[in-house]
Amino acid sequence: MKPAQTTLRGSGWLRKYAGHYQLWIMVLPAVIYIAIFCYGPMYGIQLAFREFDFSKGLTGGDWAGFKYFEQYFNSPMFWPTLRNTFIIAFFSILLGFPMPILLALVVNSIRSNRRKRILQTTVYMPYFISTVVLVALLQIMLSPTTGLLDGFLKALHLIPADTNLVGDPGAFVPVYVLSGIWQACGWNSIIFIAALSSVDGQQYDAARIDGANRWQTVWHVEIPAILPTIIILLIMNMGNILSVGFEKTFLMQNSLNKPVSEVISTYVFNVGVKSNQFSFGSAVGLFNTVINFTFLILANSLAKRTSKISLM
Amino acid sequence: MVAVIGIAAFIMVAYPLYFIIIASVSNSTMVNQGQVILWPKAVNFYGYEQIFKDSRIWQGYMNTIIYTVLGTLLNLLVTLPAAYALSQRKFKARRFIMPMFVITMYFGGGMIPTYLLIRDLNLLNTPWVMIVNGAVSVYNLIITRTFFETSIPEELHEAATLDGCSHFRYFLSVVVPLSKAVISVITLYYMVGHWNDFFNALLYINTDRLQPLQIVLRNILLSNQAFAGGAGSGAGAGAGSYAQQFADQIKYAVIIVSTVPVLIIYPFIQKYFEKGVMIGAVKG
Numbered sequence: 383m384k385p386a387q388t389t390l391r392g393s394g395w396l397r398k399y400a401g402h403y404q405l406w407i408m409v410l411p412a413v414i415y416i417a418i419f420c421y422g423p424m425y426g427i428q429l430a431f432r433e434f435d436f437s438k439g440l441t442g443g444d445w446a447g448f449k450y451f452e453q454y455f456n457s458p459m460f461w462p463t464l465r466n467t468f469i470i471a472f473f474s475i476l477l478g479f480p481m482p483i484l485l486a487l488v489v490n491s492i493r494s495n496r497r498k499r500i501l502q503t504t505v506y507m508p509y510f511i512s513t514v515v516l517v518a519l520l521q522i523m524l525s526p527t528t529g530l531l532d533g534f535l536k537a538l539h540l541i542p543a544d545t546n547l548v549g550d551p552g553a554f555v556p557v558y559v560l561s562g563i564w565q566a567c568g569w570n571s572i573i574f575i576a577a578l579s580s581v582d583g584q585q586y587d588a589a590r591i592d593g594a595n596r597w598q599t600v601w602h603v604e605i606p607a608i609l610p611t612i613i614i615l616l617i618m619n620m621g622n623i624l625s626v627g628f629e630k631t632f633l634m635q636n637s638l639n640k641p642v643s644e645v646i647s648t649y650v651f652n653v654g655v656k657s658n659q660f661s662f663g664s665a666v667g668l669f670n671t672v673i674n675f676t677f678l679i680l681a682n683s684l685a686k687r688t689s690k691i692s693l694m
Numbered sequence: 695m696v697a698v699i700g701i702a703a704f705i706m707v708a709y710p711l712y713f714i715i716i717a718s719v720s721n722s723t724m725v726n727q728g729q730v731i732l733w734p735k736a737v738n739f740y741g742y743e744q745i746f747k748d749s750r751i752w753q754g755y756m757n758t759i760i761y762t763v764l765g766t767l768l769n770l771l772v773t774l775p776a777a778y779a780l781s782q783r784k785f786k787a788r789r790f791i792m793p794m795f796v797i798t799m800y801f802g803g804g805m806i807p808t809y810l811l812i813r814d815l816n817l818l819n820t821p822w823v824m825i826v827n828g829a830v831s832v833y834n835l836i837i838t839r840t841f842f843e844t845s846i847p848e849e850l851h852e853a854a855t856l857d858g859c860s861h862f863r864y865f866l867s868v869v870v871p872l873s874k875a876v877i878s879v880i881t882l883y884y885m886v887g888h889w890n891d892f893f894n895a896l897l898y899i900n901t902d903r904l905q906p907l908q909i910v911l912r913n914i915l916l917s918n919q920a921f922a923g924g925a926g927s928g929a930g931a932g933a934g935s936y937a938q939q940f941a942d943q944i945k946y947a948v949i950i951v952s953t954v955p956v957l958i959i960y961p962f963i964q965k966y967f968e969k970g971v972m973i974g975a976v977k978g
Contacts, residue, residue, distance in 0.1 A: 405782055406787070408776060409779040411829075412795075419808075419827065420803075424807075426808075429806065440811065505704070508707060508711070510886055512908055514890075518949060654805060654809075655897060660806050664804060668804060670804070675800060678800055
């Protein structure tokens with residue numbers, strides 16, 4: 383430790399916080415941005431409890447209490463939107479979370495550096511495709527008349543011949559979740575590959591001497607090594623459990639699959655922005671945020687209690 | 695076993711990408727009949743020709759390039775200095791600035807309050823909303839800060855301070871040149887974010903002239919708006935339509951033309967990935 387370099391002479395609080403004016407200048411643009419664009423909307427949350435008044439702006443209307451929350455809870459869209467959001471989120475985590483770990487274990491066990499690199503480069507790539515393009519690809523590939531993948535699945539009798547993967551409500555969640563895995567699995571595996579690369583080679587040697595086979599090595603050496611990373615990422619994902627990707631859901635939505643594809647965020651967009659029900663939309667959005675936050679805190683405290691690992 | 699999974703993963707990802715390429719230069723009818731599997735058939739560039747005639751695509755391309763270049767520049771100008779300041783242990787204020795930033799990763803005002811804020815700031819329907827909104831990603835900031843903390847030795851700063859070097863100068867002439875890895879990575883993140891940005895435009899832009907590529911793509915690829923043969927009218931399906939059999943070929947070509955710029959940059963930055971990215975994220 384060396385003494386703090388102070389450029390302003392002061393005492394106590396002022397000295398402690400105002401000492402580094404250059405650092406303050408460097409951090410200031412970010413602070414201003416976050417204050418306006420992140421905390422500004424948070425301040426605007428009160429709109430969910432107010433009547434929106436065009437002439438008075440974001441926070442000028444009369445207080446309305448929980449009127450708009452009650453309106454949402456009593457609306458026929460409450461259960462469908464909540465249920466759809468949960469189902470999509472649940473399956474995305476259940477199937478989407480373990481896959482990158484599996485892929486990382488596979489990549490890590492490839493001996494040839496060249497093959498490893500080719501596989502990695504390839505599986506990262508879909509991550510750079512935009513959501514619009516991904517959904518367009520799905521539509522072309524899954525077209526019931528001309529789609530390549532659709533024809534392939536039908537030829538193998540993996541799906542019944544009359545299935546329409548683009549419109550069928552029953553196909554929406556599987557298509558959403560599996561295409562999500564296709565797009566992000568490689569990318570999400572990077573962090574586990576990085577964590578695995580830090581495993582000490584001696585641990586592998588020790589395991590081999592103890593007579594461990596491949597699976598035992600995975601179980602006793604590799605999994606423990608990446609467990610902290612797994613837990614942290616799981617907590618972070620839990621905090622976003624209901625933030626089901628607005629873009630992809632919105633783009634995949636059509637009149638046929640709407641009963642299963644209308645999630646909270648698309649509903650907020652449709653009633654809030656499109657029909658100008660600003661107060662109602664804010665209330666629905668706030669409900670979503672509060673549930674997310676609750677999940678984050680729950681997952682975090684659970685992890686803290688069971689494994690002593692936590693975000694905060 | 696491992697080899698099988700590895701090869702399966704490779705094929706599942708690589709084949710669809712390869713298929714788009716060969717389908718974009720093949721006869722559409724043969725593609726739809728499932729004859730184009732391994733090699734392109736009846737090669738022609740009709741899809742690409744149509745795109746080159748379509749002014750909407752070029753307008754969208756132009757707009758996206760402008761948003762991406764200016765937006766990424768702003769991202770870096772705001773993120774890098776802030777990450778540096780927050781990486782300094784002596785900077786006590788980071789104890790409350792950091793949590794203030796992190797909270798925003800998990801808690802926000804939501805779509806409507808944000809929309810109204812943008813409206814009140816008079817940013818609706820201006821290019822600025824595409825550039826300024828999202829100026830800082832807290833995630834990227836944390837990655838960068840952690841890189842500065844763990845990869846740049848404290849002793850360097852002490853030596854520089856002894857020589858009378860200010861924070862500004864130290865940051866510009868020592869930290870930035872030593873941080874190429876993490877700077878490339880967050881530049882890529884930010885660029886891809888701007889390039890693929892659809893949400894901001896959907897919400898905040900409704901002038902045709904200002905629409906970025908992704909909105910144009912959505913109109914062509916998903917809403918099936920017909921190509922207007924270069925007129926760029928943006929009118930719905932039916933206006934100056936092209937032969938239906940070429941529709942898919944044009945779509946494949948559009949997908950390639952709009953994705954290639956990002957894919958070209960990616961291999962150059964890839965070598966920094968594991969090194970740069972994860973130092974940040976693992977330690978949060």
